[in-house]
Amino acid sequence: MSARSPKKKPRSAPSRFYRRLTRARRQRLPGRMRALQLVRRCVQASVLLALISIPVFSLYENLRNQRDDIGIEARFDTRLVDGLLRENPERRVLATKLRGSVWTLKAGDTVVSDPLAVVDFSAAARSGVDPFLLTALIPLLATLLLGRVFCGWLCPADLLFEVGSTLRRWAGIETNVTFSRWTKFCVLGLGALAGFYLGTQVFAEIYPPRVVSGELYLWITFGAGGAGAWLLLLIVSFEVFASRRFWCRYACPGGALYSLLGTFRVLRLKVRADRCTQCSKCVSACEFGLSPMSGKIGNECNNCGHCVRACGLDALTWRIGPRPKDGFDIIAAAERSAARETSAHGAKGTVEENHDTAGQ
């Protein structure tokens, strides 16, 4: 039978070769998850690119408006930015549409702000009703549904800290000081209280995504940064030499806020009980030191997908659904096969799947 025949082969009896092939791929890395990691890296890279290009384009536009050709020559590689924008009024208009950073962004006429900025603002300004609070609506909804997704996908500092984590692995540094997870919630609460009583916005100074974007803006525009670069250097070196992913796990007020908001998240990491062998590879892969294999990963997961990728048996998946009543995100074997049988075209799949995993 030719492979191109339009009729589907019945799936009940896959060839031995096919089984071997799929098993080998699954053991290495599930293909979909590899693609997901690629998407995540692309999103992170484009956030970083945006944080660099927004100040560059705005500075260029301002200098053009001032007819400061000398300033442009001095500050820009004229082949790059000037060549991109000079003779293109449409592109110049487009480049002015996006302003701001991950702390607060203006895209066209829409303003989107970090929920932590809103917390910081309403504490320091002692204002519970303000139009600014509405700007956090989109991230708020996203966090309620997806959990701490900002941390793993959009945060520019997370990229920096992941580089630190990789360095740590390469250098083979063993020291790993752990703290209490409650520290970050205390930072959030005490910071908001301090903001309320003292009238200063505390988080803006110590929240790494804001610090990264602020420093990038200051370096690009004025050629000199503030104290934030030292904070970042301090955190990264502490993470590399002393404590793995210290900031995100124990100290980040934003992470604490998103964890709280994402307690009843809909996108949940599930363990397939029939596939999991309790090898704890996912636990050691988890950058945040959580325990995905127990089914109680909690609300601190940032959807980075390292655990799903590390699992050679494809026992971890993302599912959309409510928070389970007993708190354990486990798909029991019986439950799973029942779901298979009720589904439209998966009835024959269970036998082969079980057969497939039994061999491992």
Next chain:
Amino acid sequence: MSKRAPGLEADVAHATSPPKPRRREFLKSAAVIGSLALFARVRVGGLEGYVEAATQNGNAYIRPPGAVDEEEFVRRCIRCHKCGENCTNSCIRFVGAEGPAEARGTPYIVPREKACVLCMKCNNNCPSGALQFVDADHPALWEVVHMGTAELDKNICNSYQGYICGVCIRACPIGDLALSADLWEKPLLNPDYCVGCGLCEQSCFHMPQALRIRNRGRA
């Protein structure tokens, strides 16, 4: 990823084992929080002292146009740098580590280096209301913009010393109202109409400037 990273035994134990002794954990957390507070330069005492110290000598920061009064401004500004990004004149700069802790990261203007041209792009883009929206074509800017007030030192002003000058009068965007010409180009200031943009100070070529923008806070 199949290779186990070093230092992970602590992580695995941390994820699965019961917590360590409480006092030690508490002290470690307290150390983290304390050092963060130190870095953010959280100070006991609130803003009253800062505002008083800033405004009593007229040396308070000259904020971009549309700014609310100093205390409210420091409370409301979220340090997003958007005003600076949108400043077509590139005159907005930001308080760095050398400034007072309360004002760190907030925008200000140094008129003698580059004065504000009142294009109002900054306050049109401020998300948090620290800079209130002002229409660039507002017919009576002096009612809504209070960046500071120009103050004249007649002892060093060229026109008052017999050398006819008058550049400040020509620089003023609210000429004839805020800054009018007396006999022999002597500048006459009317604080009721002055918005404090600083174009007069920028234009004054006497060193040190005879005209200065001072911010003594709102009356």
